[in-house]
Amino acid sequence: MPRYAITTFGCQMNVHDSERMHDVLRRAGYAEAGDPDEADVLVLNTCSVREKAEQKLRSEVGRLARWKRERPDRVLVVAGCVAQQEGERLLKQMRAIDMVVGPDNIPELPGLLGDLALGGLPIARTVFDTEAPRFLAASPPQGASGRAPTAFVTIMKGCDERCSFCVVPYTRGPERYRPSDEIVAEIAGLVAAGTREVTLLGQTVNSYRDPLGALPAAPGASPDDPDESEFAALLRRIAADVPGLARLRYTSPHPRHLTPSLILAHAELAVLPRHVHLPVQSGSDRVLRRMIRRYTRAEYVARTRALAAAVPGLSLSTDIIVGFPGETEDDFAATLSLVREVGFKGLFGFKYSRRPHTPALRLADDVPEDVKGARLSRLFEESEALLSAHLQGLVGTTQEVLVEGRDKERGHGGHGGALWSGRTGRHEIAHVEGAEELDLLGEIVEVAVVRANKHSLQAELTEAARAAARPRQRGGEEPGRPARRALPVLSAEGG
Numbered sequence: 001m002p003r004y005a006i007t008t009f010g011c012q013m014n015v016h017d018s019e020r021m022h023d024v025l026r027r028a029g030y031a032e033a034g035d036p037d038e039a040d041v042l043v044l045n046t047c048s049v050r051e052k053a054e055q056k057l058r059s060e061v062g063r064l065a066r067w068k069r070e071r072p073d074r075v076l077v078v079a080g081c082v083a084q085q086e087g088e089r090l091l092k093q094m095r096a097i098d099m100v101v102g103p104d105n106i107p108e109l110p111g112l113l114g115d116l117a118l119g120g121l122p123i124a125r126t127v128f129d130t131e132a133p134r135f136l137a138a139s140p141p142q143g144a145s146g147r148a149p150t151a152f153v154t155i156m157k158g159c160d161e162r163c164s165f166c167v168v169p170y171t172r173g174p175e176r177y178r179p180s181d182e183i184v185a186e187i188a189g190l191v192a193a194g195t196r197e198v199t200l201l202g203q204t205v206n207s208y209r210d211p212l213g214a215l216p217a218a219p220g221a222s223p224d225d226p227d228e229s230e231f232a233a234l235l236r237r238i239a240a241d242v243p244g245l246a247r248l249r250y251t252s253p254h255p256r257h258l259t260p261s262l263i264l265a266h267a268e269l270a271v272l273p274r275h276v277h278l279p280v281q282s283g284s285d286r287v288l289r290r291m292i293r294r295y296t297r298a299e300y301v302a303r304t305r306a307l308a309a310a311v312p313g314l315s316l317s318t319d320i321i322v323g324f325p326g327e328t329e330d331d332f333a334a335t336l337s338l339v340r341e342v343g344f345k346g347l348f349g350f351k352y353s354r355r356p357h358t359p360a361l362r363l364a365d366d367v368p369e370d371v372k373g374a375r376l377s378r379l380f381e382e383s384e385a386l387l388s389a390h391l392q393g394l395v396g397t398t399q400e401v402l403v404e405g406r407d408k409e410r411g412h413g414g415h416g417g418a419l420w421s422g423r424t425g426r427h428e429i430a431h432v433e434g435a436e437e438l439d440l441l442g443e444i445v446e447v448a449v450v451r452a453n454k455h456s457l458q459a460e461l462t463e464a465a466r467a468a469a470r471p472r473q474r475g476g477e478e479p480g481r482p483a484r485r486a487l488p489v490l491s492a493e494g495g
């Protein structure tokens with residue numbers, strides 16, 4: 001049986017696309033290789049959103065050239081956004097690559113591999129499925145016990161925004177929406193199989209419209225508002241039709257579509273957790289305009305205030321770009337003041353980098369690299385201080401944690417075992433101490449927060465939670481592919 005391995009770079013959409021590739025390849029008779037170097041087929045699922053991400057691919061292919069030389073029948077596949085962006089050019093530039101497949105061509109992967117095995121030439125397949133969009137479901141990664149507590153469900157793909165810095169409209173194509181019936185059916189199936197939390201995925205997830213036209217207008221929706229979508233209506237339908245779902249998250253929303261109907265859904269639907277990741281990109285109106293973000297700072301603040309008022313205890317996280325063309329010290333100061341004003345509890349910060357096919361290529365990349373670096377450091381100082389104060393403030397409280405898996409790190413205090421860890425309703429990472437002997441995977445447990453770490457909480461089960469928990473059966477609880485589902489850290493990331 002030929003063996004394959006997939007290496008994933010980039011966003012949750014890419015992580016999910018990799019899950020689909022696992023499915024497609026397994027169904028075609030491939031087996032996953034334990035060690036990527038042992039694979040017959042190696043897929044690099046790439047990201048091109050920032051220059052650094054694209055460089056990663058290039059250095060990885062350089063390294064893999066030797067892997068191929070050892071056994072020339074090995075197949076190197078480049079998938080994802082760099083594949084879509086570069087197409088055939090990749091085959092010409094890097095001879096080690098045998099195949100290039102775009103995000104919409106994943107189902108064709110086994111067929112294309114078959115052609116290659118028969119002696120076919122290297123091939124690039126990067127065609128959008130705009131006429132008949134396909135939304136493949138992916139079976140979530142399974143632990144040995146067969147339970148996967150969290151899963152992604154795609155509800156739309158592509159992007160019709162034209163943010164001037166962003167390559168995604170080019171690499172992911174125009175917006176296409178998945179029929180609401182299909183979305184609900186997939187979520188119901190996942191929940192029946194033990195999934196507790198679903199994250200709805202889309203490049204601008206809250207611009208969703210139902211191609212079936214089957215959703216009743218959501219309360220609070222105003223049909224004349226150009227920013228109105230049917231996202232709130234979809235959330236309501238999921239909440240009503242899949243009552244067994246414990247948590248319903250989504251990523252990434254665009255601030256433009258954070259309309260009153262969505263705010264009302266947050267106020268009324270208990271299944272929506274008290275955390276939203278809402279990329280703002282800059283706190284300066286001048287920069288926001290040049291980024292073509294289609295909202296002002298005041299609009300962003302007003303909308304997030306309304307959301308926070310509707311959902312007590314809500315926390316917000318965001319993405320910010322520093323050093324966008326023309327960004328002055330004053331513009332950057334406005335970004336810092338916005339971070340303080342909104343009080344983000346998590347922040348991903350990036351240095352602007354020029355991307356192909358983007359409108360901002362017409363603007364001079366005029367903020368020097370060292371200034372970008374210094375601004376990023378100041379931004380992180382600000383956000384780390386906010387996160388740290390927030391986490392400290394939670395010490396002594398009780399929280400409900402959905403246990404997602406076990407940490408790779410050793411436990412504190414030298415007792416050795418990997419701790420259970422998961423997320424609170426607000427998305428803080430929590431490590432649960434003193435419960436190594438219990439089976440908590442997929443459980444929502446009540447914990448007492450005993451300590452704040454830099455980016456996470458340290459907690460213990462409450463007495464009631466301990467009394468209700470099951471003892472662990474030996475060897476039955478490890479997640480199947482922890483590398484693909486390691487907990488992302490809610491914190492700053494270098495740009």
Ligand code: 5AD
Binds near residue numbers: 165350
């Ligand atoms: N340069 C730097 N950061 C970028 N992002 C998107 N495009 C660029 C770029 N050209 C960031 C944005 C986005 C996140 C996924 O990546 O902050 O929200």
